[in-house]
Amino acid sequence: MWAVSxxxxxxxxxxxxxxxxAAATSTEGLRELATALMGKRSPLALFSRQLGTLGEAExxxxxxxxxxxxxxxxxxxxxxxxxxxxxxLAAELESGKLDLTExxxxxxxxxxxxxxxxxxxQTRDELEDVFVAMGFTVAEGPEVETDWYNFGALNIxxxxxxRGMWDTFYLEVGESESTLLRTHTSPVQIHQMxxxxxxxxxxxxxxxxxxxxxxxxxxxxxxAVFHQIEGLVVDRGITFADLAGTIEAFTAAYFGPDIHSRxxxxxxxxxxxSAEFEITCTICHGQGCRxxxxxxxxxxxxxxxxxxxxxxxxxxxxxxxxGFAFGFGIDRCAQMRHQISxxxxxxxxxxxxxxxx
Ligand code: FA5
Numbered sequence: 001m002w003a004v005s006x007x008x009x010x011x012x013x014x015x016x017x018x019x020x021x022a023a024a025t026s027t028e029g030l031r032e033l034a035t036a037l038m039g040k041r042s043p044l045a046l047f048s049r050q051l052g053t054l055g056e057a058e059x060x061x062x063x064x065x066x067x068x069x070x071x072x073x074x075x076x077x078x079x080x081x082x083x084x085x086x087x088x089l090a091a092e093l094e095s096g097k098l099d100l101t102e103x104x105x106x107x108x109x110x111x112x113x114x115x116x117x118x119x120x121x122q123t124r125d126e127l128e129d130v131f132v133a134m135g136f137t138v139a140e141g142p143e144v145e146t147d148w149y150n151f152g153a154l155n156i157x158x159x160x161x162x163r164g165m166w167d168t169f170y171l172e173v174g175e176s177e178s179t180l181l182r183t184h185t186s187p188v189q190i191h192q193m194x195x196x197x198x199x200x201x202x203x204x205x206x207x208x209x210x211x212x213x214x215x216x217x218x219x220x221x222x223x224a225v226f227h228q229i230e231g232l233v234v235d236r237g238i239t240f241a242d243l244a245g246t247i248e249a250f251t252a253a254y255f256g257p258d259i260h261s262r263x264x265x266x267x268x269x270x271x272x273x274s275a276e277f278e279i280t281c282t283i284c285h286g287q288g289c290r291x292x293x294x295x296x297x298x299x300x301x302x303x304x305x306x307x308x309x310x311x312x313x314x315x316x317x318x319x320x321x322x323g324f325a326f327g328f329g330i331d332r333c334a335q336m337r338h339q340i341s342x343x344x345x346x347x348x349x350x351x352x353x354x355x356x357x
Contacts, residue, residue, distance in 0.1 A: 010062075010065060010066070010069065013043050013044070013047075013069075014069050014072070014073070017037050017073055018072075018073070018076060020033055020037070021037075021073070021076045021080050022080065024080055024084065025084070026084060026088065027081055027084045027085050027088060030077065030080055030081055030084060033077075037077075038070065038073065038074070044066065044069070044070060044073075047062070047066055048066060050062070051063055051066075113355070116355075118346075118354065119334050119338065119346065119354065119357035120227060120330060120331055120334050120346055122334075122357065123330050123331075123333050123334040123337065124209050124227060124229070124330050126254070127207075127209065127229050127254065127330060127333060128207065128209065130250060130253045130254050131207040131229075131231065131250070133253070134246070134249065134250070134253075135205055136205045136206055136207045136231065137205065137206045137207075138206070138207055138208070138209070139188065139191075139192055139206045139207075139208045140188065140209070140210055141182075141185070141187060141188030141191045141208060141210065142182070142191075143181060143182055143210065143211055143212075143213070144171065144179060144180075144181060144182070145179070145180055145182040146177050146178070146179055146180075147174075147177050147178045147179075148177060149182075149187035149191065150168075150180055150182050150183060150184075150186075150187045151163060152313070153187070153190040153314065154186055154187070154189075154190065154270040154310060154313075155269040155270050155307050155309040155313070156269045156270070160269065162267075162269045166183035166184065166214060167183075167214050167215035167216060168180050168181070168183050168214070168215065169181040169213050169214075169215060181212075181213035182210075182212055182213065183212060183213065184212050184228055184230075184327055185209070185210050185212060185228040185229065185230035186325070186327055188208035188210065188230055189208070189230060189232045189270075189306075189310075189325055190310075190313070190314060192204060192206050192208065193232075193234065193310075193311075193314040193316060194314050196234070197314055197315050197316060202234055202235075202321060203233075203235035203236070203321075204232060204234040204235070204323075205232075205233050205235070206231070206232050207229055207230065207232075208229065208230040208231075208232070209227065209230075209330060210227065210228065210229075211225060211226070211227055212225070212226055212227065213225055214226075218343075218344050219343075219344075220290065220291055220341065220342045220343060221291065221298075221332065221335070221343055222343065223331060223343055223344070223346070223347060225347075226329060226330075226331045226332075227329065227330035227331055228301070228327050228328060228329055228330060229327070229328060229330055230325065230326070231246070231303075231325060231326045231327070232306075232323065232324075232325045233246075233323050233324050233325075234306065234316065234321050234322075234323035235321065235322070235323065236320065236321060237322065238305075238322045238323050238324055239305075239322070240273065240305055242324060243303055243304070243305065243324035243326070244263060246324070246326075247261055247263065247277055247303065248261060251279055254333070254337070255279060255282065255336065255337065258280075258285075259279050259280045259282060259336075260279065260280050261277060261278065261279050261300075262277075262278050262279075263275040263276070263277055263278075263303070264276045264278060266302060266304075268302050268304055270304075270306070270307050270309075270310050270325070271302070271303065271304025271306060271307055271324075271325055272304060272305060272307045272308075273304055273305060274302060274303070275302070275303050275304055276299055276301075276302055276303075277299070277300050277301050277303050277326065277328060278297040278298060278299050278300060279298055279300050279336065280297065280298075281295075281297060281298045281336070282298075282336045282337070282339055283336075283339050283341055284296065289341075290341065291335075291341050298332065298336055299332075300328040300329065300332055300333065300336070301326055301327050301328020301329060301332075302326065302327055302328075303324065303325065303326035303327070304324065304325065305322065305323070305324050305325075306322070306323040306324060306325055311323075331343055331346055334346065338356075338357060
């Protein structure tokens with residue numbers, strides 16, 4: 001645009017340069033224009049180089065004129081640069097304005113999935129609801145127990161062979177009394193009966209959920225840390241029929257009418273008579289599968305009439321009061337309710353598994 005030509009005179013260059021500066025529309029364009037007008041290969045540089053060919057008087061005049069033109073163009077470039085920079089900043093601010101109410105899919109990172117209660121906790125809550133609806137209260141007891149509560153008061157004296165039914169984690173083994181991680185929720189029965197005797201608040205209808213510990217090798221139906229819910233009724237005139245009716249009503253309420261329960265004679269030192277409480281395997285619907293060891297039935301827990309020796313341990317008169325107790329696995333219920341073939345999935349914390357419930 002500013003090709004040097006012999007016909008170009010300084011006055012026309014000055015006029016055209018000023019027009020070009022006024023017409024520039026961006027600071028970037030203006031920067032290029034400044035180089036073209038005043039850089040090493042610009043007409044102004046050419047005019048300067050001509051100075052050496054002139055006589056002294058002419059050189060002085062042309063030198064002063066060149067200086068004036070250069071100063072004038074520089075100041076016009078500065079002014080125009082300021083105007084354009086301001087306009088560009090204003091445009092940038094306008095276009096960069098954020099509409100905080102605007103939402104387009106994909107604009108924001110997808111919201112994190114919300115957590116929820118573990119399926120075992122949900123099961124525990126649901127079981128509590130079923131029993132509360134039947135008139136039971138809910139109570140809890142300690143997970144670290146003494147020998148007396150976990151065994152002795154439950155009619156399992158030291159060295160009794162029935163202790164072999166529960167592989168126990170001992171914390172401290174004392175000469176007269178040991179501390180241990182409870183192997184079942186049955187010791188909470190003892191705490192509840194002691195409180196009821198001390199406060200004169202018999203009769204008692206309570207369920208007691210909580211964590212239990214056994215040196216069991218984890219497999220499809222067992223964990224070393226698992227959950228049970230204990231049930232205890234102590235009242236006047238309670239019979240085995242009340243126990244069977246309660247188990248039946250619970251099974252129908254929790255598992256639905258298609259799942260049946262059955263009681264099979266069993267032995268527990270703290271109940272007499274005792275029974276094992278089984279339900280139809282919900283995974284194979286009674287056909288037999290790996291989870292139910294091909295029997296079609298799954299053992300949910302044990303139950304029976306409170307043994308008079310247990311009443312004696314807490315000072316309840318067995319001639320006035322009778323009662324029944326039951327205890328079954330919460331993890332086992334979750335497994336059966338949701339047809340989880342291997343219980344170990346409950347403790348593996350794989351969110352792909354857990355988020356299904
Ligand atoms: C007992 O623990 C007795 N305290 C139950 C009881 C209470 C009988 C009141 C009479 C009166 P048992 O050891 O069978 O019984 O365990 C009961 C249930 O707990 C089992 O049927 C099973 O559902 C669950 N359970 C036991 N061990 C485990 C384990 N390692 N992992 C998961 N669930 C278990």
